[in-house]
Amino acid sequence: MKTLLNNDQLQITLQRLAHQLVENHLSFKDTAIIGIQPRGIYLSDRIAKMVREIIGKKKIDYGRLDITFYRDDVQTRDIKVPDDTDIPFTIENKSVILIDDVLHTGRTIRSALDALIDYGRPRTVELLVLVDRRFSRELPIQPDYVGHTVDTILTQKVKVCWMEKDGKDEVILIDKV
Numbered sequence: 278m279k280t281l282l283n284n285d286q287l288q289i290t291l292q293r294l295a296h297q298l299v300e301n302h303l304s305f306k307d308t309a310i311i312g313i314q315p316r317g318i319y320l321s322d323r324i325a326k327m328v329r330e331i332i333g334k335k336k337i338d339y340g341r342l343d344i345t346f347y348r349d350d351v352q353t354r355d356i357k358v359p360d361d362t363d364i365p366f367t368i369e370n371k372s373v374i375l376i377d378d379v380l381h382t383g384r385t386i387r388s389a390l391d392a393l394i395d396y397g398r399p400r401t402v403e404l405l406v407l408v409d410r411r412f413s414r415e416l417p418i419q420p421d422y423v424g425h426t427v428d429t430i431l432t433q434k435v436k437v438c439w440m441e442k443d444g445k446d447e448v449i450l451i452d453k454v
Contacts, residue, residue: 281408281435282425282448290424291320294405295327297422298374307400308372309338313389314345314360317377319439320407324376338371340364347388362392369397374422378437380406383416408435408448 282290302308305328312321318341325339343360375389386404393402405422410429427435427450434451438444 278452279450280447281427281450284446287446287448290407291323291327294407294422294424295324295331298324298328298405299331302372302374303332305332305334305337307370308374309340309364309366309368309399310374310376311340311342311364311368311393313375313377313385314341314343314362316379316437316439316442319441320378320405320437321376322441324405338366340366342375342389342392344385344388344392347392348384364396367397368393368399370400372401372403373399374403374405376405378406379408379410379435380404380418380420381410381413381435383414383418386418387416407437410435 310321310325310328312318325337329335329337341361341363343362345360373393375386377385380386390402393399403421404418406420407424409420409423409426411426412428425448429435429450432453434453436449436451438447438449440446
């Protein structure tokens with residue numbers, strides 16, 4: 278086990294990502310943040326809160342997207358109870374920032390793009406991830422915003438621990454031997 282980001286490093290990384298979003302989207306007037314269920318929402322909750330604080334707005338368009346039935350492995354996985362999708366605004370002609378914790382093969386993001394289209398046609402879609410496992414991609418998907426990049430092998434797993442779920446904030450690399 279190796280620590281990739283400790284608590285302090287994670288907080289600094291989140292602040293940097295939030296500031297990058299504000300730099301590129303300013304007032305967030307025509308921009309929405311959407312977290313991918315289940316684990317991407319811990320990141321997206323925090324990023325959305327930080328963006329609101331930076332721009333001084335109490336409300337920005339923020340939603341959560343469940344992709345359970347859009348996955349290409351839905352038939353081969355254990356049956357999972359879907360999480361709630363909560364997108365209480367239109368994404369039509371908006372810039373959408375999809376947020377997930379770890380980008381690995383790209384299949385989760387492909388599923389999220391499929392699911393997102395059911396809610397309208399955004400003008401643009403950007404991807405923010407906390408960790409990019411860049412040498413394991415199966416689809417041509419690349420993030421626009423990256424917290425940390427790590428080169429891994431197939432026998433390794435990146436685990437993001439969130440205070441809300443795991444009782445601590447850190448990112449670790451685990452050997453699954």
